[in-house]
Amino acid sequence: MTRLAVGVDIGGTKVAAAVVTDDGTVVARATSPTPTQELGSGAVEDALVGVITELGAAHSVEAVGIGAAGLVADGRVLYCPHLPLRGEPVAQRVSQRVGLPVVLDNDANAAALGEARFGAAREAAVAVCVNLGTGIGGAVLAQGHLLRGANSLAGEFGHMTISPDGLPCECGRRGCWEQYASGRALERLVPGQRGAEITAAAGSGDVAAVSGLAEVGRWLGLGLANLVAAYDPDLIVVGGGVSDADVLLLDPARAALAQQLFASAWRPPVPVVRAVLGVDAGVVGAAALALGLG
Numbered sequence: 692m693t694r695l696a697v698g699v700d701i702g703g704t705k706v707a708a709a710v711v712t713d714d715g716t717v718v719a720r721a722t723s724p725t726p727t728q729e730l731g732s733g734a735v736e737d738a739l740v741g742v743i744t745e746l747g748a749a750h751s752v753e754a755v756g757i758g759a760a761g762l763v764a765d766g767r768v769l770y771c772p773h774l775p776l777r778g779e780p781v782a783q784r785v786s787q788r789v790g791l792p793v794v795l796d797n798d799a800n801a802a803a804l805g806e807a808r809f810g811a812a813r814e815a816a817v818a819v820c821v822n823l824g825t826g827i828g829g830a831v832l833a834q835g836h837l838l839r840g841a842n843s844l845a846g847e848f849g850h851m852t853i854s855p856d857g858l859p860c861e862c863g864r865r866g867c868w869e870q871y872a873s874g875r876a877l878e879r880l881v882p883g884q885r886g887a888e889i890t891a892a893a894g895s896g897d898v899a900a901v902s903g904l905a906e907v908g909r910w911l912g913l914g915l916a917n918l919v920a921a922y923d924p925d926l927i928v929v930g931g932g933v934s935d936a937d938v939l940l941l942d943p944a945r946a947a948l949a950q951q952l953f954a955s956a957w958r959p960p961v962p963v964v965r966a967v968l969g970v971d972a973g974v975v976g977a978a979a980l981a982l983g984l985g
């Protein structure tokens with residue numbers, strides 16, 4: 692019998708939700724705008740309850756999984772620069788209001804789990820997953836399970852320092868990887884256009900757009916070389932909006948990875964592939980967590 696869960700992805704601009712089966716199929720969707728900082732945590736909870744209630748009314752779901760950017764542990768978002776959540780017990784409060792079990796996790800963890808169960812990382816022994824959106828989300832999968840760290844805070848690759856005196860970051864430090872290899876970095880390199888427009892222009896041969904993506908790809912490859920040195924993965928999965936640029940981003944990244952990786956001549960090459968679940972990775976992975984498939 693097919694089991695159903697609601698998976699929710701709290702993004703910077705919208706709260707995306709879907710009813711997902713236990714084989715990773717999306718059967719219904721709902722969205723709501725992400726409340727702004729000024730509206731506070733209550734507004735975020737109201738938005739979550741709204742989409743979950745809408746989907747739950749039409750489908751027999753057994754649980755809810757929610758992915759949110761930032762540091763997430765024990766059902767709380769401890770810190771996220773883009774959301775008005777600072778330690779509130781979101782999972783518990785939403786669970787009480789919708790009458791279903793609710794699990795809350797980091798959005799990149801959810802996306803990586805989606806790829807592990809239903810996507811690009813199904814066969815990997817150790818997979819490093821990076822999500823290039825506005826910033827960089829990350830996760831490591833070992834034998835299909837998330838490597839969470841002692842405090843459930845592992846995988847914040849976007850804030851690895853890659854240039855100590857480099858560009859300022861929202862986290863208050865300088866030279867974080869996500870300032871160089873993300874959608875924000877791409878928009879800085881190719882001013883006046885949004886990331887999706889830059890990718891479209893690059894596809895039509897626009898020189899500035901191609902060059903911007905190649906620059907982001909080089910920084911991506913440099914960071915990946917560090918991650919390969921640390922984790923020895925057999926697969927790297929790149930997701931998020933910027934990965935839509937495909938080879939225009941990934942080929943420069945692959946070249947930089949090969950060039951920068953410690954002892955690369957004496958180790959097997961690590962494939963760098965695109966995530967296959969696309970924009971659904973977050974909701975599908977969150978639902979998988981809710982169904983106990985983590």
Ligand SMILES: [Zn+2]
Pocket residue numbers: 849850860861862863864867
């Ligand atoms: Zn940072």
